[in-house]
Every structure is written in structure tokens, then in C-alpha cells.
Amino acid sequence: MSTTLARCPAPLPTTVLEKASQALLNYKDKGIGLCEISHRSPEANEILADCKHALSTLLSIPDDYEILFLQSGGSGEFSATVYNLVSIWVEKKRAKIAEEVGDDKDEVLRRLRRVVDEELKLDYLVTGSWSLKASQEAARLVGAKHVNIATDARKISHGKFGNIAPEDQWTLTPRSAGGPAFVYFCDNETVDGVEFPSFPKSLEGEDAPLVCADMSSNFISRNVDVSKYAVIFGGAQKNIGNTGIAIVIMRKSLLPPHSTPASPDLLRELNLAVGPIVLDYPTIAKNNSLYNTLPIFDVWVAGQVMSGLVNSFGAKRIGGQEEISNEKARLIYEAIEKYPSVYRVVPDKSVRSRMNICFRVGGGDADKEKAFLAGAEKKGLLGLKGHRSVGGIRASNCE
Structure with missing residues (x-):
């Protein structure tokens, strides 16, 4: 019997695979397979609701947060976070200027152009390959001058990733100057083996900035205080299910009617990118994640995995899985450290x-x-080869 230690896609529980094989042939005795049901059917809506409920239960997600499902993948969310959060920032600035100058639209636009040019900043904590790619995508979309690399871990690690600088060395956009449109970080860097031990203290406080985190590879592996984040996203395939969907957890206060995005016409006037409609959070939320054809089977798999954890751990919720994840990591690190030579x-x-x-x-x-890799494969240990960009060995502790 083989065991996969690859980082992606994650191994799925055998019970889920067995249920999936039946559901693909005949879902709930309806005579058709799960992949054949309409994404707008009552069955699909039930699957969405069940998946949301399981995730909300596991992470104790507050009621003032929305859960979205998209086909973007994690990389698509690099773009989506920029499109959506910059649009909100721009509209807030426009509304404030309009209050000051009244109905003079030309003057509003003139001042807004200056504000965007001088004040728009997106702060990125670059601690590995994925946060680096996210920052590069942000620079591609809004221009490098608007992207502030508040920390680059390579500067303290001889040009390579492998550490996180102390927070007092970060150069975050000052809150006294209005702060950034958002601060972005990747909670766990799969390529480089770096994980934030906890939520950064410098991002807390009453006037804390909007914080966006990529949790693709450590989703549902430890307790998370969701209330500290404006947006959390992750591709399901690294820890929750199979490939095909990304999950977004976001504050409802960032959605209409609480927040209004800038109009596409205004964004074009400001030479800012207008995002595709399938990455538009208000549109996805308004349509219960069904604006376009969502792969319901992938949502069902994620829901089955998370429901299984809910049933297994009960009152412990995600704390039960955290104990297992921590123990598995401890055993691997201890085995490695026994042989430093x-x-x-x-x-x-x-x-x-x-x-x-x-x-x-x-x-x-x-x-x-x-x-080493050849010997591991003979023993049934698969997927241990490190990422092509860094080489070495990588054992992934997926659920």
C-alpha cells in the first residue's frame, strides 16, 4: 500500500472516495449521477448549504461573514482580492471627496486621481513563493508603485526564503497616513516550508487595516480567529477536497449594501483594472455562488470532508484536527533531527x-x-520530491 506525501492534490479520506463513487453513478437514488445534476437544482443548493454549515461549524465563523465558492483557484484569488478591495477603497475615497466638493464631478475626478496616485498602497508580506507571486500579480494589475513590499524574507535569509523578519522590521504603510487598502500574506508557504506561527500583532487594533490571507495549504488544520481577517481564501485541493474550487470567507461589511464598489466607468477613468464578473465578490454573493456553473461535485467532496471532521471531533471542532496535524509534524521533524549528519x-x-x-x-x-526518493518510493512513500524551483525533499502533512 502506498502513502502520498505530495502537497497537492491532498489525499482524500477513503470513506469520502467510496461515497463519491456511488454518488457519481446514482446520487440519492435519483437515477442520475452527481455530476449530472443542475447547479441550480434544490439538490445543488442543499450541497452548498451543507458545505457552508460544515465550514462555519469547524472554524466558528461569525454570522457577519459570507462564504463564497468560485472556480478561480488560489491563483485567481491573487487577482480577485485586488480587484474587489481596491474598488471598495476607491469608492470610499470618491464618496469622501464628493462630500467636500459637492456636485462638481470634474473636480471630484481630478482630486480622486491625485489621491489614487499618491495614496493607494497595497501592503504585501512576502515570505515565500506564493506571496511573491501574489505581489507580482498585484503590481501587474495596479502598477508597482502602488504595491508596498512591507517585508521580503529573502533579505534576512541570504537571498532565499526560509524565515520571517521580526514585525518591528516591517515597513507597513503608516495608519497615520491612511494605511493601505489591505495587507496581504500567505499563512503557509508550501514551496518553502514556512508558516506564520500566529496572526501578526502589528495587524491588530481598532484601526487595523483590512487583512487578506491565503490559507490554501493550512485551511482547516488549526484554530483561526476569523474575525481578525477581512478575507480568507484557499484552493480546496490542498487540504479540503479535490481540484476545482476556491473558497472565500469574507466580511459581509465588504459587500453591498454595507460597502459599494467603484463603478467600472470610474475605474477606467482612473486607469485601474476592471475585474472579470466571475471574480466579482458582490456578484458571486448575490447569486449564492451560482452566477456561473459551479462544479457542484467539487463542493460536495469538500463538504463531505468537512462534515466528517465535524462528526469526528464534535465540540473540539477544528481543535481536534489541529492536535493531529501538530502531532504528525512533530513526529516527522523529530525523526529528521535525530540524524543531523x-x-x-x-x-x-x-x-x-x-x-x-x-x-x-x-x-x-x-x-x-x-x-532517497527512489528508496522512499520502494517503501510506498510517494510525492516527496521538493518543488522544482527549490529542489530537495518535501513531506506534506495534508489531512
């Missing part, structure tokens, strides 16, 4: 990922690592 863990101990254990064999000797 053979193995070397790549990231600093203070930020070691529980989900992706990255290490080198024989000091990074290519032949020794190749032999």
Missing part, C-alpha cells in the same frame, strides 16, 4: 511549517537525494 531542515525553526516539511539529504547532494 544526514538531514537538514530548510526553514528556521521559529517558522517551520506544520503542513510542508522541507529538508535536504546529504547537504543537498543531488545523487543522494535522488537515491
